[in-house]
Amino acid sequence: MSINDLFGKDLKVVNTGLSSFAENLKHSGVETVNVDWKPSVNVRPDYLNLIEDNSDKIAAANKKTTDIILKGMPVLVGLDIAINVIPGMKKNMILHSGPPITWDRMCGPTRGAIMGALIYEGMAKNIEEAEKIASSGKIEFAPCHEHSSVGPMAGIISPSMPVFIIKNEAFGNYAYCTLNEGLGKVLRYGAFGEDVITRLKWMEQVLYPTLKRAVEKLGRIDLKNMIAQALHMGDEVHNRNRAGTSLFFRAIAPAIMRTTDNLEDAAKVLEFINGNDHFFLNLSMPASKAVLDPARNIKYSSVVVVMARNGTDFGVQLSGTGDTWFTGAALVPDALYFPGYTKADANPDIGDSAITETGGLGGFAIAAAPAIVQFVGGSAKDAISYTMQMYEITVAENNMYQIPYLNFRGTPTGIDVIKVIDKSLTPFIDTGVAHKNPGVGQVGAGVLSAPIEPFVKAFEGFAETLK
Amino acid sequence: MSIIKGKILSGEYLDSITLLVVTEEMNKTKGVIESSVVMGSRENKAILQNSGLMLPEFKDTTDNDLLVCIKAETEEVSTDILDNIQTIFKKFRNSDENTEDYSPKSFDGAIKLMPEANLSLISIAGKYATREAMKALKSGLHVMIFSDNVSIEDELKLKQYGASKGLLVMGPDCGTAIINGAPLAFANVVNRDNIGIVAASGTGLQEISCIISNEGAGISQAIGTGGRDVKKEIGGIMFLQALQALNEDKETEVIVLVSKPPHEDVLKKIAFEIKKIKKPVVAIFIGASAEVIKASGAIPASTLEETALIAAALSKGKKIEDIKPELEKAEVAIKTLASNLLKNKKNMQKYLRGLFSGGTLCDETQLILKEHIGYVYSNTPLNKDFKLMDAWKSKENSVVDMGDDEFTVGRPHPMIDFSLRNKKIVEEASDPEVAVILLDVVLGYGSNLNPASELVPAITKAKEISPEITIICSITGTESDPQNRADVNRRLENAGAIVMQTNASASKLAAYIIK
Numbered sequence: 001m002s003i004n005d006l007f008g009k010d011l012k013v014v015n016t017g018l019s020s021f022a023e024n025l026k027h028s029g030v031e032t033v034n035v036d037w038k039p040s041v042n043v044r045p046d047y048l049n050l051i052e053d054n055s056d057k058i059a060a061a062n063k064k065t066t067d068i069i070l071k072g073m074p075v076l077v078g079l080d081i082a083i084n085v086i087p088g089m090k091k092n093m094i095l096h097s098g099p100p101i102t103w104d105r106m107c108g109p110t111r112g113a114i115m116g117a118l119i120y121e122g123m124a125k126n127i128e129e130a131e132k133i134a135s136s137g138k139i140e141f142a143p144c145h146e147h148s149s150v151g152p153m154a155g156i157i158s159p160s161m162p163v164f165i166i167k168n169e170a171f172g173n174y175a176y177c178t179l180n181e182g183l184g185k186v187l188r189y190g191a192f193g194e195d196v197i198t199r200l201k202w203m204e205q206v207l208y209p210t211l212k213r214a215v216e217k218l219g220r221i222d223l224k225n226m227i228a229q230a231l232h233m234g235d236e237v238h239n240r241n242r243a244g245t246s247l248f249f250r251a252i253a254p255a256i257m258r259t260t261d262n263l264e265d266a267a268k269v270l271e272f273i274n275g276n277d278h279f280f281l282n283l284s285m286p287a288s289k290a291v292l293d294p295a296r297n298i299k300y301s302s303v304v305v306v307m308a309r310n311g312t313d314f315g316v317q318l319s320g321t322g323d324t325w326f327t328g329a330a331l332v333p334d335a336l337y338f339p340g341y342t343k344a345d346a347n348p349d350i351g352d353s354a355i356t357e358t359g360g361l362g363g364f365a366i367a368a369a370p371a372i373v374q375f376v377g378g379s380a381k382d383a384i385s386y387t388m389q390m391y392e393i394t395v396a397e398n399n400m401y402q403i404p405y406l407n408f409r410g411t412p413t414g415i416d417v418i419k420v421i422d423k424s425l426t427p428f429i430d431t432g433v434a435h436k437n438p439g440v441g442q443v444g445a446g447v448l449s450a451p452i453e454p455f456v457k458a459f460e461g462f463a464e465t466l467k
Numbered sequence: 468m469s470i471i472k473g474k475i476l477s478g479e480y481l482d483s484i485t486l487l488v489v490t491e492e493m494n495k496t497k498g499v500i501e502s503s504v505v506m507g508s509r510e511n512k513a514i515l516q517n518s519g520l521m522l523p524e525f526k527d528t529t530d531n532d533l534l535v536c537i538k539a540e541t542e543e544v545s546t547d548i549l550d551n552i553q554t555i556f557k558k559f560r561n562s563d564e565n566t567e568d569y570s571p572k573s574f575d576g577a578i579k580l581m582p583e584a585n586l587s588l589i590s591i592a593g594k595y596a597t598r599e600a601m602k603a604l605k606s607g608l609h610v611m612i613f614s615d616n617v618s619i620e621d622e623l624k625l626k627q628y629g630a631s632k633g634l635l636v637m638g639p640d641c642g643t644a645i646i647n648g649a650p651l652a653f654a655n656v657v658n659r660d661n662i663g664i665v666a667a668s669g670t671g672l673q674e675i676s677c678i679i680s681n682e683g684a685g686i687s688q689a690i691g692t693g694g695r696d697v698k699k700e701i702g703g704i705m706f707l708q709a710l711q712a713l714n715e716d717k718e719t720e721v722i723v724l725v726s727k728p729p730h731e732d733v734l735k736k737i738a739f740e741i742k743k744i745k746k747p748v749v750a751i752f753i754g755a756s757a758e759v760i761k762a763s764g765a766i767p768a769s770t771l772e773e774t775a776l777i778a779a780a781l782s783k784g785k786k787i788e789d790i791k792p793e794l795e796k797a798e799v800a801i802k803t804l805a806s807n808l809l810k811n812k813k814n815m816q817k818y819l820r821g822l823f824s825g826g827t828l829c830d831e832t833q834l835i836l837k838e839h840i841g842y843v844y845s846n847t848p849l850n851k852d853f854k855l856m857d858a859w860k861s862k863e864n865s866v867v868d869m870g871d872d873e874f875t876v877g878r879p880h881p882m883i884d885f886s887l888r889n890k891k892i893v894e895e896a897s898d899p900e901v902a903v904i905l906l907d908v909v910l911g912y913g914s915n916l917n918p919a920s921e922l923v924p925a926i927t928k929a930k931e932i933s934p935e936i937t938i939i940c941s942i943t944g945t946e947s948d949p950q951n952r953a954d955v956n957r958r959l960e961n962a963g964a965i966v967m968q969t970n971a972s973a974s975k976l977a978a979y980i981i982k
Contacts, residue, residue, distance in 0.1 A: 002633035003712035006585055006609055007688060011649045014577045016599055017590030017613065021652055024912040025588075027949075028656070030649040033577040033584065036570040039595055184510070336487035339503040340518040374488050388569045392576040423573045444487075 041421045041456060047463035051418060054300065054466050058418070061300035065319045066396035066414035068298075069359065072291030073169040076221040076283060079179075079212040083159040086147050086176050090159070094118075095144045097155025097352040098310025099325040103135050107311030109190025109347050112438025113154035114139075116192030120200050121158050127192065127439075143315075145306055146323075149176040150289045150352035152281055153188035153434055154311070161200075162208035164283060166223065168290040175290035179203055179211075180282040182275070184441055189434040190347075191441035210269045214255035221251055223287040227361065228400045230280070231411070236369040237284035238353055238362030239430035239445055244280030249273050285352065288359035295319055302462050303395060304415040307358045307427060307450065311350035311434070316454040318417060321461050328453025335433045335446025336374065345443050347436040354429050354450075360398045360413030363428040363447060364390040368403045368411075375430065375447050380405075386428045386447075387412065393419040393427065421459045426450040469500055471538045472545035473522040474552065479533035480506070481556065489555060498544035499537060507532035574602045588651055589638075590614055596639060597621040604629050604636070611691070612638030613652045619700050622693070626704040635712075636705055638693040642669030643913075645676065645689040653882065653913035656947035660685025662782050663719035665709040667692045667726035670825030671753065671771055673909060674943045675725055678775035678969055681945060684782045687718040697729035703736055710737070714744045721782045722748045723774060724765060727830070728755035738763035749778045753830050754849065770971035771831055801972055805979030808937050808965070812980075816902035816935060819843070819981045820895040821866030822888050824881035825943065825970075828907045829868040832974040839978035840864065846871055861895060864981065866905070882914040889925035896929035896936055903937045904929065905977045907970055908959070910944025910952060918950060919958035926962040937980060938964045941973035 013032045015022035022034035051058065083089050094114055096106075106114070115130035118139075124130035133139060144151045151157055156178075163176040181199055185191040215221065226247050233243035253270055260266035273279050292305045301319035308315050313327040330348035337343070356362035366376060367387035376382045387403060390412040397410030415427055426449045433444040481489065486504045493502040503520050505511040507528030515521040520536040528534060535552055537545040548555070571577045578584060587603035589596050593616030600610045610629065617639035629636035637644050643666075644651040648659045655673055657680035666672035669691060676686050690709040697703050706726070713719045722744065729737060729752060741748050741764040750765035751774045760767035766787065768774035773794070780790045819836070823829035826847065833842075833849050842850045844865040846858035855862060858873050869881040869888055881888050888906075895901050908918050915921060926938055940959050944952045956966050967973035 003609070003635050003708065004715050006635070007647060007712070007716050007718065009585060009647070011586055011647045012581055012584045013649070013651075014574060014581065014584045014587045014603070014608065015590075016574065016577075016587065021588055021590060021613070021913070025649060025651070028650055028912070031581065033581045034570055035574060035577050036572050037591055037599075038572070336491065338487070339490060339505070339514060339520065340501065374485055378488065385569055388576075389572055391579065392572050423576075425572050 038424050041424045041452060043421055043456065043459060047460060050463050050466040057300045058302055061298050061320065062303050062395045062414070062416060065295045065298050065301040065303040068171070068295040069291055069414055070396060070399050071170045072224070072294065074166050074175075074223045074287035074290045075169050076164060076215060076223055077167045078165045078215055079162055079208060080165060081159075082157050082161050082163050082176070085163065085165060086149055086157070088147050090140060092138060093140045093142060093159065095142055095147055095149055095151065095155070095157040096310060097144060097151045097153065097350060098308045099313050099315030099327050100143055100146075101141070101310045101312055103141065105312050107347050107350065108436045108438045109350060109434040110154045110156075110311050112190030112192050113156040113187050115438065116187045116196055117156045117158040119192065120187075120197050121160055143308070143310075144352055145289075145308055145317075147176075148174060148289070148293065150285045150355050151178060151188065152180070152285060152353045153351040153432060154190055155352050156187060160204065162204055162212075164286055166283070166286040166290045168294060171294035173290060173293050175286040175293065177282045177286035177289075179207060180276060180279045183278065186441060189432070189441040190438050192439055206265050207269050207272060210256055210260060210265055211252070213259035214252050217255045217259050218251070221248070223283055224400055226251070227284055227287060228402070231365060231368045231401050232404055234369055234371050236362050236365040236372070236430065237280065238356045239375060239432070240277075240369045240372045241280040241284065242277045244284060245273065245277055248280050248283065281353065284361065285355055288355045288361060291359055292355065297322060300466075302416050302418045304358055304417060304458070307354040307415075307429070308352045309349045309354065311347050314349065314451050314454050316417075316458045318458050318462055320465060321458065324461055326454045326458035326461055328451045328457065331448055331451050333431050333433055333446040333448040335444040337433070337444035338442070341435070341443035345435050347434045349429070349431055349448055350434055351431065353431065354427075357427050357429050358415065360394070360401055360411040363430045364394070364413070365401060365403060365411045366428070366430065367405055370405075375445065389425060390428060392423055393425055417455055417458045417462060420455045424452070426452055426455060469538055469540060470542050470545065471520060471522065471536065472542065472549060473525065473534065473536040474549045475507070475524065475528055476533040476535065476552070477531065480531075481533065492555060492558075493537065493548060496544070496548060498540045499548070500539060502535075502537040502548075504533065504535050506530055507534045574599060574606075578606060584608060586611065586646065588613065590652070593617045593639065597625060600625050600636070601628070604632060604634055607632070607634070609635040610637065611641055611644055611651055612636070612693070613641060614638070615640040619695060622695060623701055626696070626701060630704050630708055635690065635708065637691045640695070641691040641693045643672050643689075644691040645686055647688070650912045653909075653911060654689075655680070655911035655943070655945050656949075657945055658683070658685030659687070660782065661687055661718060661720040662723060662778050663687045663713035663716060663721070664689040664723045664725065665692065665706055665713065666690070666724075667694050667697045667706060667729075668753070668827040670909060670943065671725040671751070671827035673825070673911060674771040674828060674970055675723060675775045675778070677943050677945050678772055679779050681968070682776065682779040684779035687716060688713060694727065697726050697733045699730040699732060703729060703733035706733070707736055707740055710740050710744075714746065720746055721778050722746055723778045724748060724750040724752075725771070725774065726752050728752045728759070734759070734763060741765055747781050749774055749781070753827065754834060770835065771827070772969040772971035797972065798975070801976050802979055804965070805976055808980055811935055812902055813935055815899055817981070818898075818900050819864045819866075819903045819905060819977050820861050820901055821905040821977070822891050822895070823866060823868050823907050824870050824888065825907050825909050826868050826870050828941070828943070828970045829866055831970055832866055832905065835971060835974040836864070836866070836978050839975075840981055846873065861898075867891075882909050885915060885918070885921035885925075889921065892925040893928050893932065896932045899933070901933070901936060903939060903977045903980050905973060906938065906940045908940050908942045908944075908955065910942065910948040910950040910955065912949060914950070916949060919955045923958060923962040926959070926964050930963045939967060939973045939977055940964045941967045941970040943970065
């Protein structure tokens with residue numbers, strides 16, 4: 001646009017800096033957008049130059065990456081026992097959430113959940129024994145993410161736990177996740193009491209076979225469609241899964257009734273699902289994982305394919321940097337606490353559930369979930385602002401997942417680490433909060449902005465691949 | 468000592484998160500040890516039991532009952548909260564859900580919101596400004612950089628790139644512009660008409676555009692370039708681009724150029740350009756001789772006021788000669804006023820002190836004074852022999868640019884923050900040798916919204932200290948400015964100041980008094 005073309009037009013101004021200039025322009029009737037600007041994260045200038053020099057290649061790779069993510073078609077195709085289906089799973093292996101970590105660095109909830117899992121597996125009689133075995137080196141610990149799996153909170157998957165099998169029909173890959181136990185004192189929040197183990201056993205012996213038969217009967221349940229509907233019904237499928245759980249219930253209930261051999265068991269299973277608003281979380285998570293996995297290993301792609309926390313470290317993986325984890329300390333979330341608990345009781349952020357944000361859901365879609373705006377400051381305006389901010393660090397807008405309030409605009413999808421650094425704006429994540437000590441369980445729920453450190457490291461690691 | 472009290476609200480419902488928020492709110496109340504607000508489900512009652520807040524009366528409640536339970540230091544604390552519980556609920560139910568415009572966090576966020584944006588106004592710290600400006604240029608936006616402290620290398624890079632794309636790069640250090648009638652940064656609300664301005668001088672542009680507007684003429688476009696544009700290193704890239712654009716602009720019939728004297732190479736280029744232009748071009752290169760300007764092919768003017776009056780006359784189809792009698796008449800009036808004011812001066816009162824917020828106005832005043840009383844001392848002197856050793860200490864006849872860096876480090880510009888200048892006004896009035904204090908008052912967007920209220924106390928104080936002192940104020944502004952020129956004028960006069968309509972006439976009045 002030449003200078004003389006500008007003279008003929010209405011002036012439309014982007015104001016960066018003194019907001020009074022924007023106010024003055026608005027006052028004189030000039031359409032103005034005021035940028036709430038802050039400086040970029042400080043990174044090495046040679047890295048910035050490398051990225052600038054390769055900007056076309058990066059843009060093309062990022063487009064390719066997000067095209068794969070958007071094409072993903074996650075479908076629930078069955079259930080099985082972990083050892084039977086999870087790739088690389090071993091009898092003495094326990095999977096956990098987040099990046100790799102050794103026993104000595106694990107947080108309270110993860111330790112608690114591992115000890116509980118050892119009792120559940122019959123490998124230990126009590127907590128003392130479980131602790132001894134866990135620290136003995138005989139048990140192999142590995143991140144869920146390195147075994148095509150995801151787990152909420154502590155994210156513990158032990159060999160005989162039942163898991164959902166999700167297939168990405170567009171690319172043929174699979175993802176796995178355990179079944180959700182409910183809220184409060186549960187294994188994934190680090191509780192390991194007798195009631196916890198009893199519930200897990202019931203889930204293995206009653207819930208699992210009942211659901212397995214029902215899903216077999218149905219053949220497939222389209223999760224992409226179900227998530228899209230849930231977003232229209234007020235879920236963001238991370239901290240609110242009420243609509244998703246209801247939709248799943250509607251889909252599965254007739255099949256359960258048709259395939260059960262014990263009506264009381266069927267009723268208990270349906271009651272269990274009905275009574276747990278977060279049942280769907282363990283489907284929205286592996287659905288996101290199944291969609292993101294085919295987008296891994298694309299050269300020049302700066303798109304984030306994993307964000308995961310183990311309660312000690314926050315880990316990030318990029319499409320263009322292979323299997324490398326970039327980590328930094330996990331933060332304690334701002335949360336609303338259950339009666340009797342405060343931030344001092346809280347463990348740092350934990351769980352693989354940030355895979356939903358990585359896939360354009362959860363905190364990225366919070367504008368779709370007005371019922372939980374109390375988590376983000378109490379007003380719908382705050383929730384919308386968070387989603388709007390996430391558009392600024394993502395490459396694409398989702399084709400299926402939409403925000404009704406924003407005129408059905410697609411959710412922000414495909415986090416670009418370059419944008420995160422450039423705008424000094426980290427992903428916004430919904431989360432539950434575990435007590436920092438093993439054995440206690442959930443103490444609250446809330447939100448947090450991801451720490452910058454793992455993104456800085458990921459940015460540097462990515463820039464190195466451009467040399 | 469503590470007491471637990473509770474209440475059952477049947478049929479009341481709040482979602483679980485609102486309940487947590489309400490609980491947090493109650494816990495903040497003085498005297499409350501612990502509290503809980505929950506729906507009366509079995510699970511919740513178990514939680515109450517565990518936390519020691521379960522009351523016997525809660526035993527038979529159901530999911531449809533809301534339970535409030537408070538453990539407090541005294542019964543009064545609990546009773547007070549329980550009696551007002553509905554008010555607390557209401558606070559969270561009717562929370563303000565007014566969805567104001569989203570403020571994006573970055574340039575590309577802004578572009579997503581307003582894809583048809585065509586100008587980026589940048590006023591962040593200089594070290595970040597280049598990068599933001601380049602983003603805007605690459606997206607095809609014109610740019611105005613208000614920020615200073617941008618390196619001259621970066622300025623050159625931005626302007627070369629902008630010129631190659633046919634885009635305006637106003638600044639760095641461009642304080643004002645009026646594009647398509649929109650006042651950008653520090654700009655006045657002026658009439659829209661047929662005079663186009665190119666300025667490498669911020670307050671120069673403001674003064675000229677205001678006088679033009681006050682004369683009943685108007686501005687088509689006023690393009691700032693930043694002061695360094697006409698230096699050798701930048702070579703006038705944007706000054707020339709803007710000049711060409713105004714030449715091609717159908718709305719513009721008269722062109723005004725204002726700047727400090729450009730580098731000779733740049734002046735040659737400007738002259739070359741002017742020769743191609745059929746529209747009248749009026750120019751003031753503050754400090755350059757009329758011959759230099761004439762050689763460039765432009766109509767020379769000696770003051771900002773004269774520049775504006777010539778342009779206004781030409782824009783209405785009048786001849787330059789037509790305004791001569793008017794100027795001469797004004798000159799006589801100033802002389803008369805000066806001799807009246809001289810009558811009540813004490814013998815020892817012989818010096819002038821100028822305290823300026825506008826840099827170009829300070830320069831113009833020095834030029835006018837030079838004609839009448841010779842060089843004066845300044846922190847930004849015309850002649851380096853007259854450099855004030857200490858900008859804070861005036862000497863004989865002095866004019867100080869208080870917008871210069873040494874006064875603005877760590878504080879707002881004197882057009883916004885009057886406190887430093889007010890202090891100086893009182894200080895100068897306390898000097899028995901001072902006869903005249905000369906002030907500029909710059910109105911418009913960006914400037915202090917209530918300059919009269921800022922200045923009147925200082926002027927009153929100065930008059931108390933030295934009743935014979937003359938305080939002359941010039942006003943740069945229009946009736947349409949947010950501050951309202953007439954109102955400012957009246958209040959300054961009521962305080963005892965002599966208000967002149969232009970900086971040139973104020974400077975001349977000062978000069979005649981001191982002479």
